[in-house]
Amino acid sequence: MANLTDIFPAPTSNNIIEVIEGVADGRTVTVNDNSYTFGNVTTTTSLSTSFADLPGSSITYAPPADTKYVSYKCYFKFWGIDYGGISGYRIVLDGTVVNYSNRHISGNYSNGGNNHAQFLGMAMFVFDLTVSSDNIAAGQIAKSNWTSDKIIKVQARDYSSSYDGYVNYNHWFDGGGASGARQKDQPTIQIIAYG
Amino acid sequence: MGNFSTFFPTASASNLLEIIQYVPDGRTFQGLSNNYVAPTMTNYQGTTTSYVDIFGSNITYTPPEGTRYIRYEYNTKQGGTTARSGITHYKLYVDSTEVQNAYKNFSSQYYTTYGYAEFPVSLTYSFDLTAASDDIANGKFSNWTGAKEIKWMARGYNTTYDDVRFNYNTWRDGGGVTAGSALQWNYPLLTVTAYS
Numbered sequence: 001m002a003n004l005t006d007i008f009p010a011p012t013s014n015n016i017i018e019v020i021e022g023v024a025d026g027r028t029v030t031v032n033d034n035s036y037t038f039g040n041v042t043t044t045t046s047l048s049t050s051f052a053d054l055p056g057s058s059i060t061y062a063p064p065a066d067t068k069y070v071s072y073k074c075y076f077k078f079w080g081i082d083y084g085g086i087s088g089y090r091i092v093l094d095g096t097v098v099n100y101s102n103r104h105i106s107g108n109y110s111n112g113g114n115n116h117a118q119f120l121g122m123a124m125f126v127f128d129l130t131v132s133s134d135n136i137a138a139g140q141i142a143k144s145n146w147t148s149d150k151i152i153k154v155q156a157r158d159y160s161s162s163y164d165g166y167v168n169y170n171h172w173f174d175g176g177g178a179s180g181a182r183q184k185d186q187p188t189i190q191i192i193a194y195g
Numbered sequence: 196m197g198n199f200s201t202f203f204p205t206a207s208a209s210n211l212l213e214i215i216q217y218v219p220d221g222r223t224f225q226g227l228s229n230n231y232v233a234p235t236m237t238n239y240q241g242t243t244t245s246y247v248d249i250f251g252s253n254i255t256y257t258p259p260e261g262t263r264y265i266r267y268e269y270n271t272k273q274g275g276t277t278a279r280s281g282i283t284h285y286k287l288y289v290d291s292t293e294v295q296n297a298y299k300n301f302s303s304q305y306y307t308t309y310g311y312a313e314f315p316v317s318l319t320y321s322f323d324l325t326a327a328s329d330d331i332a333n334g335k336f337s338n339w340t341g342a343k344e345i346k347w348m349a350r351g352y353n354t355t356y357d358d359v360r361f362n363y364n365t366w367r368d369g370g371g372v373t374a375g376s377a378l379q380w381n382y383p384l385l386t387v388t389a390y391s
Contacts, residue, residue, distance in 0.1 A: 014209060014211070016209045017208065017209055018210050019209075019211055019390055021266055021321050022321055023320065023334065025333060027323055029323070031390070075317070108303070108304035110304050110305055112305070114304075115305070116302045116303065116304055116305040117302065118300055118301055118302045119302075119303075120301070120316065122317075170299060172282055172302075172352055174350070175352050178300065182295065182298040185299060
């Protein structure tokens with residue numbers, strides 16, 4: 001016998017359709033019968049002066065029917081190793097840069113060689129799926145054009161070679177240098193689909 | 196006459212099961228099936244070179260039935276000393292076992308004299324409750340149905356860099372905050388989210 005709610009479906013009690021979240025340790029998360037495998041960050045990454053993918057930030061995602069907005073957040077660890085370590089971050093949806101996701105972060109400037117600035121970086125954006133035509137650079141994509149998998153990810157770079165930064169890095173542990181499991185810092189990715 | 200769903204309540208279509216969230220002011224937060232009593236904070240917290248529990252980060256949490264993933268998030272503030280860059284180490288524990296992959300180290304840029312850096316620190320992790328066997332060092336659990344304590348512990352790098360303070364405000368309105376006043380510290384925020 002079918003459930004009563006199969007015959008008389010009730011509206012959801014909130015506008016959150018689903019939340020996908022995981023640590024970039026290679027895990028697979030299954031939500032609503034769809035599986036999502038996160039990247040597996042096993043080492044730290046030095047940024048260069050060209051944009052490159054931030055390891056562990058990528059997720060392949062197709063929003064459920066009736067999704068109006070998709071929130072993407074990537075929490076990662078930053079270390080500025082030269083001066084303030086000025087570095088830039090941007091979100092890319094299926095190969096197109098989302099312009100207003102650009103942000104630069106840096107520590108305070110120091111020319112004394114003691115580059116200690118290590119803090120959490122956050123790349124985030126909310127895509128608007130209620131539009132009638134796409135403008136991905138502005139974060140707008142019609143739901144009818146996002147019915148299959150698209151890759152969302154973060155790209156990062158240094159300001160210049162004089163202001164180098166690292167990501168996914170813990171430099172210290174228990175009063176000394178960090179190594180192994182404590183040195184690499186695996187980003188956390190979160191997707192929320194709103195109806 | 197009530198709504199149909201008043202008499203025949205249905206499960207949410209979302210995979211979000213519950214959110215527990217509080218500041219440590221002694222309140223009781225009523226979850227779906229359990230109540231959670233927040234501790235009462237009365238002052239900021241300092242660090243030494245030994246690990247101590249970060250006040251307000253502890254919660255003994257029982258996930259609701261059907262929970263597959265738990266997001267644990269503790270938002271605090273680090274800084275407010277003359278400890279140069281204030282290098283601070285953070286370890287995550289579940290029932291006294293360290294989740295090694297959650298380890299973090301935060302610090303500001305170095306300065307010998309003006310230790311002005313005060314900044315928010317978000318300590319988050321996502322637990323996977325669908326694993327075939329427990330692997331707590333990697334945040335994976337096979338049978339988390341009862342109460343487990345989650346908390347962060349912290350310490351300073353060494354005596355040159357310790358005495359970092361949590362939830363401490365040095366300045367206010369263009370001047371220094373009066374020592375011992377209620378304005379000298381602020382509440383952290385704890386959030387636990389259960390997903391199916």
